[in-house]
Amino acid sequence: MDETFIYICDFIGTLAFAISGIRLASAKHFDLFGAYVVGVTTAIGGGTMRDLMLGHPPFWMTNPFYLICSGIALVWVIVFRKLLVRQNNTWFLFDTIGLALFTVTGMEKTLQAGFPFWTAIIMGTMTGAGGGVIRDVLINEVPLIFRKEIYAMSCVLGGIAYWLGMHFDAPAEVSAIACAVVVIAMRLLAVHFKLKLPVLKGEGE
């Protein structure tokens, strides 16, 4: 894929992830430092877990891009505080693009490291959805993705699309695009039709 295009997607995805963390931190009256840490963790937490499990140094330790993005996100939230709700559709879209890109990146890195496909699907899902789980742990809430509309499952389905592409000898690029398209489509459908996974009933119910 075109490098500049990926770079732009990475930027808006990181921005959207960081902003989601900073907004939740501000609702809990965190200070600037706390809000920045929660924002940065949302943006890079999933990829950090992936890199540790793959035995790599976390990707952000050699590239200040992600920390700078998160700084821009912090300024954005401060400046546009009262307009954020009106920008919700944009941020949802950016978040979705980030989710798709991070899933693809996570899968590619895992396959390059020689792990099997099902491990790559887990790592892709972790790269996309893991940061949000750490975010929710830090703000002391039950992780949203365990209860809300389909989120992480779009990564899993995107991962399966990637696997199908490889299985039928499609070029890596085509598989990656198929993966991203499935993630984005699933997310849009999930939010539009309020698709949720079935909830497990408690034992006494």
Next chain:
Amino acid sequence: MDETFIYICDFIGTLAFAISGIRLASAKHFDLFGAYVVGVTTAIGGGTMRDLMLGHPPFWMTNPFYLICSGIALVWVIVFRKLLVRQNNTWFLFDTIGLALFTVTGMEKTLQAGFPFWTAIIMGTMTGAGGGVIRDVLINEVPLIFRKEIYAMSCVLGGIAYWLGMHFDAPAEVSAIACAVVVIAMRLLAVHFKLKLPVLKGEGE
């Protein structure tokens, strides 16, 4: 030890750990994905922390066995929801077998990596009891093992039994069995006699 026997213990231990996570997740109305993640994390979380600290790739990344076990656990909880309470004694037993096996595995891997004995005891305890701590963080509760009957302390005592075995030049197998027996015996005694560690008093009390 007999390989098939260990394999069976690993299966029922993983099953019991995953089921404990899934039951707690269902009490919090997690969806299917959330419940599966909590179940899998309970089963593999301790060993994952151990492997990261030992510098290995997490054990489940090359063997789908543990993810499949956790899937079976999810189906079990859905199908036998109303019977789970009646099965409590069985799951307690399976959990205890898992705790013993995971402690032994954690110790063996740490000693093989060349670390001292006291590190192996910590890693054995982490392998056995660490997954439950991550489970409780994910469901946003104070970790049970910090307040309930003796749980992690049985791993520590089992680890000391292992160390005594090695100290008196017993074969590795004998030490491992001694460790497992101590863990299981301590757990049974703890639950039967409701043994708890002393609770720390607050400063104003």
Next chain:
Amino acid sequence: MDETFIYICDFIGTLAFAISGIRLASAKHFDLFGAYVVGVTTAIGGGTMRDLMLGHPPFWMTNPFYLICSGIALVWVIVFRKLLVRQNNTWFLFDTIGLALFTVTGMEKTLQAGFPFWTAIIMGTMTGAGGGVIRDVLINEVPLIFRKEIYAMSCVLGGIAYWLGMHFDAPAEVSAIACAVVVIAMRLLAVHFKLKLPVLKGEGE
């Protein structure tokens, strides 16, 4: 710097960190094991995250010093329970010394591993302040350092002092001392003048 002096600072810093964890655990009625785990995690949690990200085995796995310190801290809290409040100034001072030393250690290890300066500042801050975040996650509270007086920001400022020292070709020792002095001074000023970072306003406010 004088080795014995660093050793003493390491001891009182570890002690103070562990005691802060054990006191919070006792307020939540954790048992002895739980309190010890929270204490030890507060003391070594930041350095453990740093070592995992740098690709080293965690520092405490080959040196029982830190686990013993945390054991002493546990005994201290039990014995001097009713006097701890009166000792608050001492523990604050010891905690501050620990924060300074851990920040310096974190920076040095990261620079030695060949990472850039801004990564070292993050790792220094994580070494100093990360254990407290894990502590608060384990006791199921929102991390204190995201809302209280300036704490982690003193590490960041100390890190910048270190960087300035290196930038102007000061010997490593001078940079390290400058870093420690800035951390300690900032902490003292922050607590004396109740300096806080601005709090982010929620969106509806």
